[in-house]
Amino acid sequence: MQAGLGGRSVAMVGQPNVGKTTLFNLLCGLRAQTANIPGTTFEARVGSSGDLTVMDLPGAWSLSLSVPESDVVRDCLAGDTDFQPDVMLLVLDASNLSRGLHLAAEVLAVDVPCVVALTKVDVARRRGLEIDPDRLASWLGCPVIPTAGRKGRGRSELVAAIRTAAVPTASLPAADDPAAVEQWANGVVRESIPTPNSESGGRIGHRLDMAFTHPVLGIATFLLIMAGLFWTIFEFAGVPMDLIEQIFGHVGGWVGAVLPEGAIRDLMVDGVVGGLAGTVVFLPQIILLFFLIAILEDTGYLARAAFVMDRVLRRFGLPGQAFVPMLSAHACAIPAVMSARLVPDRRDRIAVILVAPFLSCSARVPVYVLLIGVLFHDQPVVAGLVFAGCYALGITAALLSSLLVRRTLLKGKSRPMVLELPAYQWPSIRTALLVCWDRSLLFLRKAGTVILAMVIVLWWLSSYPKPPEHASPTTIDTPAAQVETANPMAWSFAGRIGRAVQPVFEPIGLDWKLTVGVMTSFAAREVFVSTMAVLVADNEDIDDPKVIQRIEQATRDDGSPMLGRATAASLLVFFVLAMQCLPTLAVTAREAGGWKWAFLQFGWMTGVAWTAAWIAYRIALAAGWS
Template sequence: MPPSIDSNDAARAHPEPQRPAAPPERVAMVGNPNVGKTSLFNRLCGVRAKTANFPGSTVEARVGACSIGGAELELVDLPGVYAVDLELPESKLCRDCLAGRLQGCMPDAILVVIDATNLARGLRLFRSVASAGRPLAVALTMTDLARTRGLSIDPVRLGERLGVPCVAANGRSGVGLPELVAAMRAAREPAPKILADALRPNWVDETATAIVGGPNTVGSETDRWTDRLDAAFTHPFLGSVVFLAAMALVFFAIFRLAEWPMDLIESTAGLVGGWIAAAMPEGAVSELLVDGVVGGVAGTVVFLPQICLLFFLLALLEDTGYLARAAFVMDRIMCRFGLPGQAFVPLLSSHACALPGIMSARLIPDPKDRLATILVAPFVSCSARVGVYVLLVSILFPDSGLLAGLAFAGCYALGAIAALLTALLFRRTILKGKSRPMVLELPPYRLPSLRSAFLTTYDRALVFLKNAGSVILAICIVMWWISAYPKAAAPEEALALEARAQAVAAEVESAPDAASAETLAAEAESLTAEAEVLSARAQQEFSYAGRLGDAFQPVFAPLGLDERLTVAVLTSFLAREVFRSTITVLVGSGDSDDDLRVAEEIAQAKRADGTPLFDMATSAALLVFFVLAMQCLPTLAVTRRETGSWKWPALQFVWMSAVAYLAAWVTRVAVIALGGAA
């Protein structure tokens, strides 16, 4: 028998269930999905809201403060449910909250939000909530849509029928909000006669008949435009085309529009770091602030533009009613790999960055489906991998644009295939169990609310910065420390180059003409850069990170990696982008924004025995390794945040690393067997 709200629990939490002498201070908002409950919450609370996680629950609620007309209320926006007695995480959270079993979530009153276009369904929820023994109020939403369908519902009459205050309110326009706050403050328990009457099987139909003229008329008006749009958006072929086009626009926005703010964040961090370095004497404190703290903060905040863009666009799509239809279309494909249709959006978003992709997996209602999506999302090639792909593909196919293009596309295909096959494996083993059936209510089409989308984005950004951001910052500081210490003495060759650079720079002022002065200045700059590369290489090799590279080199030897490549791979576990800068330092080519020139210089690097460092077999193995490996500590931090445990990011890291290692080894062996250089 399914659990219910135990009246004894409610009585224990509130020994006097009658209406409190003072107005309620905390009100829980309950409603069916897509009834406008969250729009009301956002309108009432604005930015004075936060996402709350409750122990033992895999779903979230939002808590916010509301102040209208001098009335101060704390609102708890509970997840949308069809009934509180279902065996679902959302229903359990609502049940526990209303029964007073959750710390910090014991409501003094309950606001039941009912869709005017589907009164009967809202009344069923009202009946189940009324058993909690709490003062109640009702908010009637979607009244404008009901009028367009020929329905007219008098909230005063409905309130009299239910025995509680009832007002019409619109979270988008703000109409009725003062009256809604007054209704919440005047919340009361229905009379015992009404509660007893509500237990009758025909009560819902009789009430709907009395209010709108008949139970079958509620929500039965056919919207011709809705039917026409649904025929296109849910069509097996046309619906897929529309969905891919919509996701292409979202992907473009995340991938391209976020570039400018991300570049601005990085350049600002560079300016701040330069200012601190100039203002403070050289030493450990200066290096910690510049490279550790400022670099770590930049490494955290730089993800915000992509995260904010993704959640803003998804909020708009969800508000229009389209996202539910897109999930329905993609379910036909994704279910073959043990994933629901909703998983396509997080996986596609991960092409820009796995962080917002993993966070958007909250759209998936089933816990096992959501966890499977989170675990496989990092397999999808993100924008951070592009630089490594370009570098290695350019080394592999320097003279063939066609082969380079095919290899580049193959990287994306390999990552997607690995994600789907891993999802299929996990759903049949560690996440074994029946997925929740794909039963969706298609909400009505409507114009999105920019205000609601901005508030959703703001909330998700705060969650990222407060939780994952702190972990990312700590990781960045630790990684900086093991790369910066212990300090290595500058090599004699570097000191000699610096002395030559100073001597050449001194000749600039005595140059006979401007052209000679410019040549001497360029030579001095080149000598200084070469000395810095030698010093950086010595520091990298002498640091704890370099020593780890020496220790782990035998592990990576089967992939063709020497000590330098091992160090580059290990440091790239902080973030894949680090690989290019590390390898350019270690092979002494110097960094550059020109990918092709860097690739040409790195391709000439030699091993100790004189053979090429980047032979075809090693380059191909490295490329496959970077496609499949988990080399992003911020992603692990976000996985920890979303799953609530380090167990799952540990599994994610071990599994992806093992798959990457095995696939890279097979690739190297295959290339050698086909005649590639070893």
């Protein structure tokens, strides 16, 4: 990838937590997107600033390390990727200059024009470190531009320097001689910071760390903050989600009124508009979750939370950073899978993506309510405990699956915990909003393509063929056939598939109607309740208590209860553990790097769900439940 005619392509290089993202946002703002670094499988933010194309390369501690981040930065600077930078923008943290200079010695040795951006100048000043940019520039052999990304300072100076950048001319130590680099770095710091002040100014940060990383207080604080995060998501995502459904409802109504009756209208209204609505409705949760995570990350708290959770999650083969996706999955698996990007190691990241959908998302709640209502109708305390038990079962399955997958398919040594705990700071709302914007675009691109196509296919399978118009229940002999002709869904391909695969579900106590419900709920779990409402009550208004009552009292073809207590227990366990969400599979394939991971996730979760449901069914029958 090269910049346009007359433009320059710029590679941003720096260590983690030096303020690279803030600087990138200062340069590119909304004119940016996440994309693969051309010629690699690594993703980076790429944006434009005037005629400059800017690539924010992954944070790397050193170019000489054998880790993916260092490899990709080294390859990019060496011109071994399809993105060949005309200029390197080396980002150095003014408050931690000495550490950054070791990377600088490696980067400046590359034969590419370079500009140095000095970030966190205000933080350094508060610590008594006043850096002289001219002296530093003479040591590094290239322009040094002080910036304050949050305050928007330094952008025009930086752009001007990039346009005229040249290959560094300074005399540098050999990068593979640590002692020489150390001596050189000490000299640069001594000369560039003429009047160092010993005030550290970090006492408040130290006290906060002692609280946030305390074995007991730290966990309590973590739980409190996470409870607040999810309360915020549930409290504030509901209104825009309802609004999105209403808007799509109106659009569907309008399209339905404009188009003549027929297959095209059904496709547009129920397939395209309905499919888009069912996917875009997740957007408010995604926006809120990523906004709050960005805020927490910017304050510095997220690294402390990862430190605390590492002790717990490491036992199951997961790093501390996995807590964000694991918790997010309780709202919705889609943003959870997307947030797994916080996990630095690839094997750890894929393990998190694979097991996150085990955790009970909000779409499972209507199914839990229906089935727990059948099981413990007049025992509210027991019902509450079973409800909590569903969440516990999901967590247990996720952690044990993670342990298994890390010891088999994703076998290999985990990176031991090594976390930088960045200085606490006030979060940047602008940065958080730009993160939301990026995540939302990424999701909508997916929603508008793969997910929409899959939802349309599933709609088609659930809607066609239509039952013949001349057939009526009274002319049909068997009760099953009567239900089939009375309900288009039962007549559809999905319904027929449900009947065909019913023998697979027979051992866990499901008849053909429940099997059809399970099959159609693959688009989204909550569809199960409405499918059952249509199948047994011929009314899809699931808010009507009489409809729920009819589902609970429905009978099988042989007259026995359709949803007996043993079947309800089995079905409940199945829904806790099964992968019944098509959009999540599509996002898994994208984030894990291939459909094989999505198929594995589907196969493993379905297998675990079926086995656990069979065990539950057998135990329930042995206990005398019908």
